[in-house]
Amino acid sequence: MNVDIAVIGGTGLNTIKGLTITHREMVNTPYGQPSSPLIFGEVCGCTIVFLARHGSGHTIPPHQVNYRANLWALKESGVKKIIAVAAVGGMRDDMKPGKIVFPDQIIDYTWSRDSTYHEGHQDVKHIDFTYPYCEEVRALLINGAKKAGLDPTIDGTYGATQGPRLETAAEIRRMVRDGCDIVGMTGMPEAALARELDLCYATCAVVANWAAGKQSEVISMKVIEENLKIGMDKVRKLLEESLPQL
Ligand code: HPA
Numbered sequence: 001m002n003v004d005i006a007v008i009g010g011t012g013l014n015t016i017k018g019l020t021i022t023h024r025e026m027v028n029t030p031y032g033q034p035s036s037p038l039i040f041g042e043v044c045g046c047t048i049v050f051l052a053r054h055g056s057g058h059t060i061p062p063h064q065v066n067y068r069a070n071l072w073a074l075k076e077s078g079v080k081k082i083i084a085v086a087a088v089g090g091m092r093d094d095m096k097p098g099k100i101v102f103p104d105q106i107i108d109y110t111w112s113r114d115s116t117y118h119e120g121h122q123d124v125k126h127i128d129f130t131y132p133y134c135e136e137v138r139a140l141l142i143n144g145a146k147k148a149g150l151d152p153t154i155d156g157t158y159g160a161t162q163g164p165r166l167e168t169a170a171e172i173r174r175m176v177r178d179g180c181d182i183v184g185m186t187g188m189p190e191a192a193l194a195r196e197l198d199l200c201y202a203t204c205a206v207v208a209n210w211a212a213g214k215q216s217e218v219i220s221m222k223v224i225e226e227n228l229k230i231g232m233d234k235v236r237k238l239l240e241e242s243l244p245q246l
């Protein structure tokens with residue numbers, strides 16, 4: 001079945017409320033199996049495909065997600081546009097827990113992940129990645145979030161860390177000096193692989209916590225979960241506004 005739009009759900013978004021599922025498909029790719037079956041369905045009058053990045057039961061840690069298989073499977077199903085939902089830590093003062101952020105830049109601190117489809121002895125290709133996110137999808141999401149009254153932050157640099165542990169306070173201080181505004185573990189190589197496949201990809205980041213050292217308390221999973229619940233309700237509202245436009 002061919003579907004234009006995909007939503008990749010991250011921590012806190014394993015399913016989409018209100019999605020009427022038409023069918024599930026477990027596909028195989030030259031890179032192995034994606035994290036979960038592709039779930040096809042209708043929501044807000046649109047047909048979409050949903051993929052749970054960390055697996056249906058949230059069992060795959062960020063460094064072990066098969067990003068290549070995930071993006072390949074979506075491309076194969078005809079997808080052109082991807083909304084990637086991701087939990088992040090906030091570093092900038094206006095990026096407090098519960099906030100929705102649409103980053104426009106990335107710095108990659110991950111290592112040892114399969115981060116390209118170009119391997120072996122083919123012609124070497126260098127994708128342009130000056131602007132890592134698709135402006136068209138970003139603009140539609142920003143518009144949708146504003147219409148939904150969510151007061152989103154519409155720029156910011158996403159620092160992608162290796163995980164699965166959270167960062168040290170010194171790592172966060174370094175990332176702030178580098179110019180990062182939010183920190184997450186799944187933004188790369190997902191964005192670069194999408195670009196290699198010519199997919200229009202944008203991230204909707206949900207701030208789950210203040211990044212390490214930004215407040216005196218240590219980061220508690222309970223707080224992350226509570227904030228994600230609030231944030232993901234906002235994502236659902238945003239999807240309601242944005243999907244029909246996409
Ligand atoms: N760091 C990295 N990834 C994250 C964080 C964080 O503080 N919060 C949610 N995902």
